Amino acid sequence: MSSLHLTAFSRRDKQLADLTAAAHAILALDRAFKRLLPGQLGQFCQVACVRDGELVVYAHNSTVAARLKLLGNSLLAPLQRQGHPLRSLRVKVLPTPPKLRKPKSFALSEAGVSAFDDAARQIRNPVVREAMLALLAHHKSR
Known part of the structure; x- marks a missing residue:
């Protein structure tokens, strides 16, 4: 119009x-x-x-x-x-409304978790290995 x-x-x-x-x-x-x-x-x-x-x-x-x-x-x-x-x-x-967070929709399959677990255990850098294991722990708890 x-x-x-x-x-x-x-x-x-x-x-x-x-x-x-x-x-x-x-x-x-x-x-x-x-x-x-x-x-x-x-x-x-x-x-x-x-x-x-x-x-x-x-x-x-x-x-x-x-x-x-x-x-x-x-x-x-x-x-x-x-x-x-x-x-x-x-x-x-003007007050800005808070941004709505989208729910996370990413999930690893069991095969993916297993592959990442194997890879994480082969990483030599202890900081990176611990970060990868923490990420895997998060995905295993789902």
């Missing part, structure tokens, strides 16, 4: 039209904000909203948040000149 279809559809309902207009305004502000940022900093943040003249920006991590806070006033002045009624900048760090 393209934005043209959404715009045409949203004209049918005033609340939806208002919401669509607000979303377009935030997206435009986000683009304007990111154009002001140095380097690739814009890839790691996004404009969230404007509340009572306060521009709220989400940063992907605390390093980006610190950099945005340092740039604060130098970012607001150009946006104000572009017609955005902003008085202050608030930067929040």
Whole structure:
């Protein structure tokens, strides 16, 4: 669905039209904000909203948040000149959800365990031999 279809559809309902207009305004502000940022900093943040003249920006991590806070006033002045009624900048760090660990699906067959056991006993380096035997003990316990 393209934005043209959404715009045409949203004209049918005033609340939806208002919401669509607000979303377009935030997206435009986000683009304007990111154009002001140095380097690739814009890839790691996004404009969230404007509340009572306060521009709220989400940063992907605390390093980006610190950099945005340092740039604060130098970012607001150009946006104000572009017609955005902003008085202050608030930067929040987005919490990142923990990565889900995939269950291990690797298992050695009995023949594989036996072959690795024979090979481990022939290894001369004691550190490597102990590591291999520990790995085998783990697979034998399954």
